[in-house]
Amino acid sequence: MAGCKVQLDFSDSRCSSCASHPYYIILGLILVHYATLSMHSQVTQEKCKVNEISSKYEHCGLHPDGVRDLDCFTKYPWSKLRCMWKPGKHASKNTHILVIQPQKRNYCRVYKNINKSREEITFYKNHYVTIQIFENSESKNCTKTDFQGSPESLQRCDPPNYVKFTRHSGKLDINVSWDQNDVKHIMSYSVRYKALGSLQWNESPGMSQNKTTCRVENLNSSVAYALQIHCITNTKCTQCPWSEAYTVPSEVTSQPVIVNFKETDVANEKGTRLVSITWKVSARDLHDGYIVTIGKESGEAPIERIDTIQPSITLILSYSAYSVSIQSFNNVSISPAVSHIIPLREDMDSMGDDELNVTVHNNISFKIYWKDFLLKKYVCYCAEWREEKTKTAYKSFYLKGKNYYTFSLLKEPLKPYKRYTVSLHVRPNKDTCNMKHLNNSEGTFASTKFYFMEGTPVSGPANISSYNLTQNSMVLQWSSIPEEDTRGFLLGYTIHYTENHLRGTESENNITVDPNVNKYELKDLTSGTTYQVQISGFTSKGTGKRSEPNFFTTTQEGSFKFTSIIAAIAVLAAGLIFGPPIIKRAKVVLWPSIPNPGKSNTMQKIDRPCELELLEVINTLKAEEWETKSLHIIEKEAVAPATILPAMLPLLCGLDKRGDSPGITCNWIQTETDDATGNTSPNNTTDTLLETQQTDLQSFPFPFPSGYTTMEMFQHVMPQSITAVTQDMESDPEDADLTVFNPKPGLDYVRQFSTSPVSDNDHLSTIL
Incomplete structure (x- = not known):
């Protein structure tokens, strides 16, 4: 019933607002809960005795995996002692107990329920103290760590809170800043470094000459380093711990290389051009981006810096001349710059005498005037003029309602006989006639040339x-x-x-x-x-x-005909001199020499058998045996029987030189020694030689296939002819008593005729 009363009480009109807002009740309960937790987790401190602490935590020991690296220090001026440590790897609860004990005192102070790894404690600057941290104090795995120190050694100056590195040419420049409580006590600092990945620090650390800057030299530009910094100890900074290791990347040493420069006109924009530049850098340089610096060649402000991570840039510029430099960079170095000049452009169609004109008053004053239609759109202008190969002068001005402007009291007087170029640029930004940015901030209206004083040319073409x-x-x-x-x-x-x-x-x-x-x-x-x-x-x-x-x-006049005649004569003479050797050589190469059988001198043409012709031929051969183109067959022995010669007559009848004797006939002549029966006396070999026998060349049993007869063919034909003649003699019974000599089985010699005459004893023999 009491619960009900409570409920009725809440429903009373006096608590209607509470009922209508239940979230207030929930919020109150949450606050109460967290307040209770904070009371239980709040660090408490109490006095203790040294003997009690030693006996209570005597089971705790030092262990590399337990609580460790206790370090305590204070800041100048004297303040509370700051202690920091690292908790153990296997701590069941993240709670620690800190015990501080002044030396030569039998009392101590205990800080319990410490859930963090640092604590500030009250410090007695006149006592040497021992500080201990206990972890897992209620278990057998309790671990501890100790710290001892005197007041004179507990004043610490922390490492710098800001560091900037700059590398160039094997040097490393360091710029640091310190905590505001330490900076007035730090006089200088030192650094140590090592190659990234190395285990040993440099044994000769660098030292600064002041508290802000330091330089380390003789470094390898292509090597990355790890570096630490700490202050130099003094009476106000008795502790100067090393900072964390900073990574210093290698230098960017390679100059970018411009690979493409392109310039095009901007559509519907008079006097402007779209400039695109592309470059590349060495792959061995680690860079974070690029710095593009661009400015006018005249020196007019601004000189604009553009940072980009892309190796290209596109700008909209006027026809003025610009200088561009490009560098790559990382967080410690900047590469050497590559420079490029965007030249003054003077080839625009509107650059004529009708657009811009110049009147020179004297060497320090001239006036320009232009078309008045610009007055409706522009009030900010800039004029640039320069002599060839000299620096450009400029003047920006605000002008309203006029289309001319006079430049006077020039810094550089105009020179006589020198050509000058003047350009007029218009700027659409009416807030200020001085440009804030170069990109897309002006256009070129017109350009023209002028002289302060003209002269005559000093040289000819x-x-x-x-x-x-x-x-x-x-x-x-x-x-x-x-x-x-x-x-x-x-x-x-x-x-x-x-x-x-x-x-x-x-x-x-x-x-x-x-x-x-x-x-x-x-x-x-x-x-x-x-x-x-x-x-x-x-x-x-x-x-x-x-x-x-x-x-x-x-x-x-007429030299053309005379020259032509001379040329023709020269060509003809060259043909006569060099033509035959060339033709002969060409004939040898293209048409090889093949003997003509009809004109062969080796064997003469065989027409038909002739007895008288044979004798004349033999005599002729003996008389003309020195002719090297004739074939002569000679045997130095007794004359063969006359019975063999008739067999040779058909073969030798046709042997003749190239021209036959017209007075000789080819018919056989019958002699008086022949009897009525036609038999020949065997005792008279001479008469037998003149025996007549009607024989036609066509009836010869061994005709030659052509007019060209080789020695091999001749040797094959002769034995067959002799055999045929012998058979004819055997067939006639009246000729049985004829004596027939067997032919000699060998050839004495076959040679061409030489210049030595043949002796009278030489006789023609049959070749077998």
């Missing part, structure tokens, strides 16, 4: 030459006069030419051509005449110096 020479014309060609020698605006060239004769020269002829012309054809000249030619340029101040004299001769 060079490299004068001629071509297409004819009897009455020639074409002259020359190089333009250098701009620095014109000393004014070149209005044209004058060609001076005269006929050159031994008795003197005739009157000079002059022809004027435009300044942009560098060749001209002279006409109506005299054939075969030498002309002296000189060329000079002229300005508004007059004609300048002439070029050196040059001499050119027109062709002679």
